[in-house]
Amino acid sequence: MNDEGFDPIAFLERAVPVASNDDVDEMRDLLVETLESHGTDATVDDAGNTLAAKGVSDPETHLVLNTHIDTVSPHIPYAREEGIIHGRGSCDAKGPLAALLAAFFAVDPAPDARVTLAITPDEELLSTGAAALDVDGDCYIVGEPTGLDVCTAAKGRFEGTVTLAGIAAHAAEPDSGSNAIDALAPVLDAIRSFDDDRDEHPDLGAATLTPTMVNGGENSNQVPAACRLVVDRRSVPPETAGGFREALESTLRDAAPDEVGVDFELTERPTPFLEAFATDPDYELVTTLARASREAGGRGAVRPFTAATEASYFSPSPVVVFGPGELADDEGAVAHADREYVTIDDVRTAATSLKTAVSELIGTATVD
Structure with a gap:
């Protein structure tokens, strides 16, 4: 399977108009439909996580691609201007999801490798999906708006x-x-x-x-x-x-x-708190993705992430946070703000970066 026919921007243009602040059912249906239309079986577990996998069941290397489909309130309608997609979830985190999907569809895992796409439904509130994930990865890429930097730690x-x-x-x-x-x-x-x-x-x-x-x-x-x-x-x-x-x-x-x-x-909550995590910046996961980002035209800097994230649930395994878009820009807040947006160039650059990195980490991929 390759990524022929999958356009991350076309997917994003379908995903952002779907309100997923109060209920993720419609957005999850779109995700499952997208996976199945590209020849990949998808399952939804009891916690509402959407799961898809490629490769051997008992791998030497298991890479997990993770992000979330829920958004904060209120829903902000989709709009597009030249080079920019506006709307709730455009950068947090449907833009990162589009890039992760591009990499997932493109990779052809090596005979001893496996890649799992694990998309959670409740990151913005209690992380009930991530807390219930039954995925034993060797390393993880978590999609969030990082400005195409590779984030190896978060409070x-x-x-x-x-x-x-x-x-x-x-x-x-x-x-x-x-x-x-x-x-x-x-x-x-x-x-x-x-x-x-x-x-x-x-x-x-x-x-x-x-x-x-x-x-x-x-x-x-x-x-x-x-x-x-x-x-x-x-x-x-x-x-x-x-x-x-x-x-x-x-x-x-x-x-x-x-x-x-x-x-x-x-404070009582049904799931563990999002704890701090730190991944060694010398890990292959980090260096490979940072290099791929730079080669694709991104910054590819290695730095901490400035918000708490479900990546902490996957530590101490090597985990990085990466994706298109910014939490904030020179004008102020972007993610969670009324002006939330992502640039089309950033989404395409993130997709290319991830396809290259995932290919190098676990197999071969077709990279446009």
């Missing part, structure tokens, strides 16, 4: 709530109680200094810990018995969600007044 994102427990009392006699809101002062100081003694990651820099929401108190004339503070954590390797929770709770217990109870719990 993780955790969220949780600090609960301070005091003792209610009349505000006229404040010393008869224990003021949970007043305890915020040392707790916030401890949050600001939480990473002071931690080394920065060589690629991702420093982790961040940011208070984002606070509430407490029941009555204006009462010493508050409880206060809750939500924090946002952008992590770097090797920190895990569990390790962060334990470390922060211990630090805040030490900082808070003895008479105030401290509890910190990560």
Whole structure:
């Protein structure tokens, strides 16, 4: 099988008009139809992932191509001007999907190789699809808008709530109680200094810990018995969600007044948090794709990705993030913004880059 007859731009022009912010069924049907029309069997698992594969079932090398079909709200209608496709999902991530499909259709896996296309339905919310994926790859390419750079690392994102427990009392006699809101002062100081003694990651820099929401108190004339503070954590390797929770709770217990109870719990969710990941930039996966991008006309720089991504679910296997489009440009936000767009040249360059790289990694491909 080759990519004869598959045009990534024609696919993108069909995909972007399909709203997939509230429901991905129509977009998934389009994806399955596209795969089957090019002679590839496609399956949809119980979590809604669309899966297709080529090559031997017990490979020496198994490359997985992954991205997502859901988008954020609201849906932004498709529009095209010279050289540019506008609309929700054009760069995040239907443009990357179009390029990945071009590579998937083009590659003819070597006798000991396999390529799997694994497209998830829920990346923008809870990553229920990626969490349920049963694909054991040796290396992964995740499609996201990277400006044709090869991204080898990304920070993780955790969220949780600090609960301070005091003792209610009349505000006229404040010393008869224990003021949970007043305890915020040392707790916030401890949050600001939480990473002071931690080394920065060589690629991702420093982790961040940011208070984002606070509430407490029941009555204006009462010493508050409880206060809750939500924090946002952008992590770097090797920190895990569990390790962060334990470390922060211990630090805040030490900082808070003895008479105030401290509890910190990560926000409940049905899937693991997107944790930080880092792939060695010297891996063949990285160097091959970066070279292919440069040869095709892209930047092909090797750098971190600036947003959390489902790529973390595939680490510690070698994983990179790559695709056409930008999260933001000189004018401001692109992905998730009303002005979301991707250039046609970038999509074609990404497709050529991926066809070349996938061919070199696991087989032979026809490259236009």
